[in-house]
Amino acid sequence: MRNFRGGKGTVPGFAEDYAFVIQGLLDLYEADFDVDWLKFAIELQETQDRIFLDEKNGGYFSTSGEDKSVLLRMKEDNDGAEPSSNSIAAINLLRLAQLREAKEYRERGEKTIKAFGEILGRAPTALPQMLVAFDYSLGKPRQIVIAGERGKADTKKLLSEVRTHYLPNATLILADQGEGQKYLGEKLEAIRAMKKIDGKAAAYVCEDFTCKAPVTEASKLRELLSR
Numbered sequence: 001m002r003n004f005r006g007g008k009g010t011v012p013g014f015a016e017d018y019a020f021v022i023q024g025l026l027d028l029y030e031a032d033f034d035v036d037w038l039k040f041a042i043e044l045q046e047t048q049d050r051i052f053l054d055e056k057n058g059g060y061f062s063t064s065g066e067d068k069s070v071l072l073r074m075k076e077d078n079d080g081a082e083p084s085s086n087s088i089a090a091i092n093l094l095r096l097a098q099l100r101e102a103k104e105y106r107e108r109g110e111k112t113i114k115a116f117g118e119i120l121g122r123a124p125t126a127l128p129q130m131l132v133a134f135d136y137s138l139g140k141p142r143q144i145v146i147a148g149e150r151g152k153a154d155t156k157k158l159l160s161e162v163r164t165h166y167l168p169n170a171t172l173i174l175a176d177q178g179e180g181q182k183y184l185g186e187k188l189e190a191i192r193a194m195k196k197i198d199g200k201a202a203a204y205v206c207e208d209f210t211c212k213a214p215v216t217e218a219s220k221l222r223e224l225l226s227r
Helices: 015-032 035-052 085-100 103-115 117-122 128-138 153-162 179-185 189-193 218-226
Strands: 142-147 170-175 202-207
Touching: 015 035, 015 085, 035 085, 035 179, 085 103, 085 128, 085 170, 103 117, 103 128, 117 128, 142 153, 153 170, 153 202, 153 218, 170 179, 179 189, 202 218
Parallel strands: 142 170
Antiparallel strands: 142 202
16 A cells, blocks of 8 residues: 555555545545545645655656666656646645645745646647646635534535535535634634524635635525525
8 A cells, every 4th residue: 555654664655645635635624524524635646746746846756766777767757547636736736736825835836837838838738738727827716604503404405405506616615613713714814704694604705815705605605606
């Protein structure tokens, strides 16, 4: 079994192992809002950066460089039946930048995209998932925060409304006054202040955490998301 923590005497895996697991962890966070998924994703991203990142030119090498029989470290540069580790890593970094308001993640994601700029210009169909990352990088970071108690009917109703919309470049966050909100609030000042309105779950629709007035009705949230 591949080791994601790169411990002594173990095989550290490949860049794709980290990229896809991080992607899955971020998806899991937005599915059930267990902050442990997010914490693990950040831990793995830090490990991926330490082992595979090309600090000078951007992007990620496929291998760690520890195996001396591998004479040349290559970067995966083709999105075939399975997207390349670099395309997924670029999107992961941009998503993490939204969740942690971390400038270094965004810069690293943009530098990864730039590292494959020549290929994107010459043969964009070779890296369609990198084009997705590029499109993501061009837009303003968008967050949808639901402030409410986990599992309560009013919270679930607002979450269900969000999930009926196609919002590929938005990040969904739960502010439940618990550990998750406390953890996110360490880096995101706006999150700390988000709470229910008049005892009802509330939805905050934001661009780069500049938010519109919160709403408590699913119909009002639908109007905001449809604009």
